[in-house]
Amino acid sequence: xxxxxxxxxxxxxxxxxxxxxxxxxxxxxxxxxxxxxxxxxxxxxxxxxxxxxxxxxxxxxxxxxxxxxxxxxxxxxxxxxxxxxxxxxxxxxxxxxxxxxxxxxxxxxxxxxxxxxxxxxxxxxxxxxxxxxxxxxxxxxxxxxxxxxxxxxxxxxxxxxxxxxxxxxxxxxxxxxxxxxxxxxxxxxxxxxxxxxxxxxxxxxxxxxxxxxxxxxxxxxxxxxxxxxxxxxxxxxxxxxxxxxxxxxxxxxxxxxxxxxxxxxxxxxxxxxxxxxxxxxxxxxxxxxxxxxxxxxxxxxxxxxxxxxxxxxxxxxxxxxxxxxxxxxxxxxxxxxxxxxxxxxxxxxxxxxxxxxxxxxxxxxxxxxxxxxxxxxxxxxxxxxxxxxxxxxxxxxxxxxxxxxxxxxxxxxxxxxxxxxxxxxxxxxxxxxxxxxx
Amino acid sequence: xxxxxxxxxxxxxxxxxxxxxxxxxxxxxxxxxxxxxxxxxxxxxxxxxxxxxxxxxxxxxxxxxxxxxxxxxxxxxxxxxxxxxxxxxxxxxxxxxxxxxxxxxxxxxxxxxxxxxxxxxxxxxxxxxxxxxxxxxxxxxxxxxxxxxxxxxxxxxxxxxxxxxxxxxxxxxxxxxxxxxxxxxxxxxxxxxxxxxxxxxxxxxxxxxxxxxxxxxxxxxxxxxxxxxxxxxxxxxxxxxxxxxxxxxxxxxxxxxxxxxxxxxxxxxxxxxxxxxxxxxxxxxxxxxxxxxxxxxxxxxxxxxxxxxxxxxxxxxxxxxxxxxxxxxxxxxxxxxxxxxxxxxxxxxxxxxxxxxxxxxxxxxxxxxxxxxxxxxxxxxxxxxxxxxxxxxxxxxxxxxxxxxxxxxxxxxxxxxxxxxxxxxxxxxxxxxxxxxx
Numbered sequence: 001x002x003x004x005x006x007x008x009x010x011x012x013x014x015x016x017x018x019x020x021x022x023x024x025x026x027x028x029x030x031x032x033x034x035x036x037x038x039x040x041x042x043x044x045x046x047x048x049x050x051x052x053x054x055x056x057x058x059x060x061x062x063x064x065x066x067x068x069x070x071x072x073x074x075x076x077x078x079x080x081x082x083x084x085x086x087x088x089x090x091x092x093x094x095x096x097x098x099x100x101x102x103x104x105x106x107x108x109x110x111x112x113x114x115x116x117x118x119x120x121x122x123x124x125x126x127x128x129x130x131x132x133x134x135x136x137x138x139x140x141x142x143x144x145x146x147x148x149x150x151x152x153x154x155x156x157x158x159x160x161x162x163x164x165x166x167x168x169x170x171x172x173x174x175x176x177x178x179x180x181x182x183x184x185x186x187x188x189x190x191x192x193x194x195x196x197x198x199x200x201x202x203x204x205x206x207x208x209x210x211x212x213x214x215x216x217x218x219x220x221x222x223x224x225x226x227x228x229x230x231x232x233x234x235x236x237x238x239x240x241x242x243x244x245x246x247x248x249x250x251x252x253x254x255x256x257x258x259x260x261x262x263x264x265x266x267x268x269x270x271x272x273x274x275x276x277x278x279x280x281x282x283x284x285x286x287x288x289x290x291x292x293x294x295x296x297x298x299x300x301x302x303x304x305x306x307x308x309x310x311x312x313x314x315x316x317x318x319x320x321x322x323x324x325x326x327x328x329x330x331x332x333x334x335x336x337x338x339x340x341x342x343x344x345x346x347x348x349x350x351x352x353x354x355x356x357x358x359x360x361x362x363x364x365x366x367x368x369x370x371x372x373x374x375x376x377x378x379x380x381x382x383x384x385x386x387x388x389x390x391x392x393x394x395x396x397x398x399x400x401x402x403x404x405x406x407x408x409x410x411x412x413x414x415x416x417x418x419x420x421x422x423x424x425x426x427x428x429x430x431x432x433x434x435x436x437x438x
Numbered sequence: 439x440x441x442x443x444x445x446x447x448x449x450x451x452x453x454x455x456x457x458x459x460x461x462x463x464x465x466x467x468x469x470x471x472x473x474x475x476x477x478x479x480x481x482x483x484x485x486x487x488x489x490x491x492x493x494x495x496x497x498x499x500x501x502x503x504x505x506x507x508x509x510x511x512x513x514x515x516x517x518x519x520x521x522x523x524x525x526x527x528x529x530x531x532x533x534x535x536x537x538x539x540x541x542x543x544x545x546x547x548x549x550x551x552x553x554x555x556x557x558x559x560x561x562x563x564x565x566x567x568x569x570x571x572x573x574x575x576x577x578x579x580x581x582x583x584x585x586x587x588x589x590x591x592x593x594x595x596x597x598x599x600x601x602x603x604x605x606x607x608x609x610x611x612x613x614x615x616x617x618x619x620x621x622x623x624x625x626x627x628x629x630x631x632x633x634x635x636x637x638x639x640x641x642x643x644x645x646x647x648x649x650x651x652x653x654x655x656x657x658x659x660x661x662x663x664x665x666x667x668x669x670x671x672x673x674x675x676x677x678x679x680x681x682x683x684x685x686x687x688x689x690x691x692x693x694x695x696x697x698x699x700x701x702x703x704x705x706x707x708x709x710x711x712x713x714x715x716x717x718x719x720x721x722x723x724x725x726x727x728x729x730x731x732x733x734x735x736x737x738x739x740x741x742x743x744x745x746x747x748x749x750x751x752x753x754x755x756x757x758x759x760x761x762x763x764x765x766x767x768x769x770x771x772x773x774x775x776x777x778x779x780x781x782x783x784x785x786x787x788x789x790x791x792x793x794x795x796x797x798x799x800x801x802x803x804x805x806x807x808x809x810x811x812x813x814x815x816x817x818x819x820x821x822x823x824x825x826x827x828x829x830x831x832x833x834x835x836x837x838x839x840x841x842x843x844x845x846x847x848x849x850x851x852x853x854x855x856x857x858x859x860x861x862x863x864x865x866x867x868x869x870x871x872x873x874x875x876x
Contacts, residue, residue, distance in 0.1 A: 374640045
């Protein structure tokens with residue numbers, strides 16, 4: 001881990017050490033993904049089967065996973081595992097249910113009533129990556145808010161063979177259809193539909209460079225689908241003062257580092273002693289990890305920043321805008337009002353990132369790569385849309401008319417004005433104008 | 439206006455009549471916009487001045503509009519106009535203030551507290567198009583939520599010369615800086631910053647094909663900025679039953695048609711008589727309009743659909759997903775729970791679209807082009823971001839540990855597990871584990 005003293009750097013150097021490595025997209029990936037999308041659009045299920053055989057080296061019995069297979073998966077799982085998944089499910093449900101918006105109704109002027117109503121997005125698609133280990137936690141993070149929002153159709157794609165844990169959570173979340181499809185082809189199938197795979201309105205979930213590029217391409221096509229948020233490597237920033245437990249901080253940094261070689265890991269502390277002790281603890285703990293090789297690569301580009309003060313440490317964090325922000329200081333809650341641009345915040349020594357990754361109740365799908373400045377932690381709102389409503393009474397249109405008429409005049413929009421005056425004329429003709437004016 | 443009887447169409451024909459015309463982006467526009475963005479990034483203010491002279495044929499005294507000029511604009515405006523703008527401002531404030539989220543705090547398990555906190559997006563840029571008439575209403579629709587959300591820096595770009603009405607509203611909304619820049623160059627300047635123009639985190643507002651393309655390009659670059667929502671031509675769908683006033687319906691259709699030649703205008707009614715009467719009224723009223731030529735073009739591709747029933751009319755609307763949805767039926771409020779996929783809904787005969795366009799209090803920046811299925815009416819949420827927070831006590835981590843450990847095992851993430859067990863070990867060492875377990 002590289003250590004820098006913040007005050008010793010020029011402003012340009014400060015910006016440069018916090019700069020995230022560029023994501024190399026590569027023209028290869030773009031073109032390959034376009035080919036996959038075109039194949040799925042023109043050949044449907046046939047393309048999915050060919051691509052699955054090619055990329056996943058599996059020939060699934062059918063594209064859709066049957067209810068029998070889902071039931072069988074549940075039976076194979078240990079009770080311990082089921083209980084863990086159910087506990088996580090319950091916590092995530094509680095926190096996401098609490099996000100249900102209150103009805104909003106305001107009378108802005110007498111007779112002018114404005115409302116905001118929320119509706120679920122009708123059809124959503126969840127992408128769950130395959131790879132070395134199954135990710136049931138991601139099924140929970142996407143499936144629970146979809147279920148609570150009340151989306152009418154929820155489908156899930158994952159490369160075969162799909163792990164029992166994933167199928168079990170899909171059942172918990174009442175997901176309608178599960179498909180044996182992964183990669184860019186899964187994204188294309190959900191965006192455009194095939195004979196078997198349902199077309200959806202919005203696609204959620206993480207994935208490799210091909211999945212990310214497919215999401216980008218289909219979201220730029222209005223016939224495609226919307227997507228959750230831009231993707232980037234996972235990252236953590238820890239703010240620690242002299243009261244922090246260096247072993248805990250090291251464990252938290254390492255739990256981020258093991259995610260992938262491109263994970264970003266940053267410690268900011270006003271205490272040079274803590275900086276040293278954490279670096280030390282990281283080296284020691286690293287040796288105990290099964291994913292040591294991955295963590296070593298991530299740590300190679302990781303950073304320890306020695307700040308002048310806790311206030312400066314907070315500024316550095318707000319400037320960087322980490323996906324995960326862990327605060328291990330004497331009074332972490334006092335700092336909360338000052339913290340900005342973070343996906344999810346972990347307050348105090350008993351709140352490791354892995355608690356939120358799995359089971360505290362918050363969502364682990366978070367903006368990263370600096371998108372915390374403008375994007376939100378995934379939540380119920382992302383599975384819903386807000387519509388506004390207005391209802392004017394005769395009195396309301398009368399009260400609002402002078403304002404609309406003057407503004408329509410200023411903007412030269414004649415018909416906009418007439419839509420109001422034609423109603424005033426009608427009120428006048430039936431003698432209601434005088435009644436209302438009095 | 440073309441009239442179709444819904445039941446007489448095949449499913450494919452039904453989909454095809456409701457299909458929106460493709461937006462021709464054109465490689466020309468893409469390349470021209472890339473050139474503009476590159477020029478602004480490399481030459482900053484100099485490029486802005488050259489491009490403003492080229493496209494707007496104006497050489498502004500300075501890129502930034504001075505406070506004196508803003509004050510002078512206020513003085514030139516009539517009292518009537520100021521009052522209208524202030525009334526609209528007040529209504530929009532009331533409705534957007536009501537959107538402030540409630541604090542959210544849930545104890546999901548004993549000792550596991552999860553929260554959602556909302557923060558304003560720090561720096562936002564508002565784009566206000568120029569053209570034949572000024573659009574002070576759009577300044578209100580963007581400036582008010584930015585002000586209420588508490589964005590720290592709000593800047594506005596508009597092609598010079600900027601109308602007095604726009605400057606007056608900028609003052610009402612306490613906008614920090616106003617720049618004499620329009621087009622793709624304005625979007626580039628706000629996305630990347632120049633010597634004079636502040637770099638912002640997110641850009642809002644409508645514009646022509648160049649502005650739209652510039653927003654698309656800068657939002658695909660993580661060094662650029664986020665944007666409000668995808669753009670498309672404006673549109674209205676009216677659901678009217680036999681009780682509707684055909685003159686009102688015609689006036690509403692025309693107020694949409696005058697927006698632009700690409701405006702989409704649709705009437706859906708279960709009453710063939712209303713269909714005829716509205717078509718008739720449209721022809722008559724059309725002749726009275728100053729923007730007749732534009733409206734005629736829009737009406738050429740507009741549609742009257744005769745449905746079998748009100749229920750079918752609602753299905754058609756939900757399938758089309760209009761930006762503006764006007765409901766002129768006997769009991770419009772009863773239909774509200776059935777309505778979906780609309781940007782803003784206008785209930786009843788006294789609620790013309792122009793009321794919402796200007797002053798009812800709702801926002802007129804709305805998803806269009808079918809994006810109502812997944813995007814929301816612009817609101818306070820778009821000027822803010824949600825972060826989640828978790829704080830676990832020693833009891834909390836103890837309660838959550840079995841769940842996290844089991845799930846980390848399933849996902850093969852060793853260090854995730856260790857971040858929890860290292861804390862349990864510490865609790866055990868200091869003898870707290872027994873106390874907590876009892």
